Amino acid sequence: MSDIPRYDIAIVGAGIAGASLAAAIAGRASVVLLEAEEVPGYHATGRSAAFWSESYGGPGVQPLTTASGPALRDGGFLQPLGSLHVGRAEDAPRIEAFLAEFDGTGVDLRPVDPSASIPGLRSAWTLGVMEASSAYIDVAALHADRLARARRAGVALVPNAALLGAERRGTTWRLETKAGQFDAGILVDAAGAWADPIARLAGARAIGVQAYRRTVVQLRTDPPSHEGLPHVSDISGNFYFKPESAGRLWLSPHDETPVDPHDVQPEELDVAIAIDRFEQVVDWRVTAVERRWAGLRSFAPDRLPVYGFDPSVPGFFWCAGQGGFGIQTAPAASALAAAVLLGTTPDDIVADIDLALYAPGRFGAAG
Secondary structure, three states: OOOOOEEEEEEEOOOHHHHHHHHHHEOOEOEEEEOOOOOOOOOOHHHOOOEEOOOOOOOOOHHHHHHHHHHHHHOOOEEEOOEEEEEOHHHHHHHHHHHHHOOOOOOOEEEEOHHHOOOOEOOOOOEEEEEOOOEEEOHHHHHHHHHHHHHHOOOEEEOOOOEEEEEEEOOEEEEEEOOEEEEEEEEEEOOHHHHHHHHHHOOOOOOOOEEEEEEEEEEEEEOOOOOOOOEEEEOOOOOEEEEOHHHEEEEEOOOOEEEOOOOOOOOHHHHHHHHHHHHOOEOOEEEEEEEEEEEEEEEOOOOOOEEEEOOOOOOEEEEEOEOOOOOOOHHHHHHHHHHHHHOOOOOHHHOOOOHHHOOHHHHOOOO
16 A cells, blocks of 8 residues: 555645635645745745735736625735826826726726825826725735635645656656655646646646746835825836835836746846836935845736646646736635636636636647
């Protein structure tokens, strides 16, 4: 008799995608959660800018975000903040397109005068759209909650277990990891930026999940008070900033630099670009850059997430391509993925969401 532990499902990656899915299916199947790092969520989840916005990701992502809202609020993971999308006169067509894109979706978007919400706003920034529902997410608490729920229901979390090989033997996957061997009936790829390399190890065709570097800096400014300031984002996608505690700000140049998946670090040029763009928006003086960091965001070619069984490799399930919206969509995305994975009726919160939007078969047959 083999002493290799066997599970119904092995999930590769214990970031927000893998942790949320594990929590959603725990108790209905035996599950092992294989994490390459010593600490789950090291590369993306733990470096998130921590914001929930129904408009982020576009209309294809919005149903998942909106459906996740009640669970996140009820769990105490959201704090009201609001998001103000700003632009200059030449950005009027973008503002109009943005409003039209979400017309009829239920997302509350209202044209406003941005100077009423942003003290010291430079005169060129005359256009604004307020998204009042937007909120701050307590990412660490949400991730910890999903991991705790999974563990309580019997999920085995194995750190330092980078996947080295995956071989399909009949109806079972034999998995070689740095932490030893595991057998599983289904292999779930929730590896974030490493989704395509994991797929290749399992003999599946890569679907083009690309990792991008995103930079964030923490600033002190003069004036230091940001009471009542919403999250502020450029309608053209060149920056965003939001208030933090004790008069600090988080600022990003909204960079998306394609990179190979690795322990990404901030580049000084991106930090300088962020500050330059910020100083073109408000007349505040930057007095200190207290912290800087970068994280990975990974998108499929159409920038929609990928949930479902691979059309050509039996027992291989995709839970990937969640970009920067994996945290804000976690409750609905995990409920949807769990229903497909287990072959059960979807939870009420995702009953009206079109799964075909996110199915891996949309990228064609494996070759």
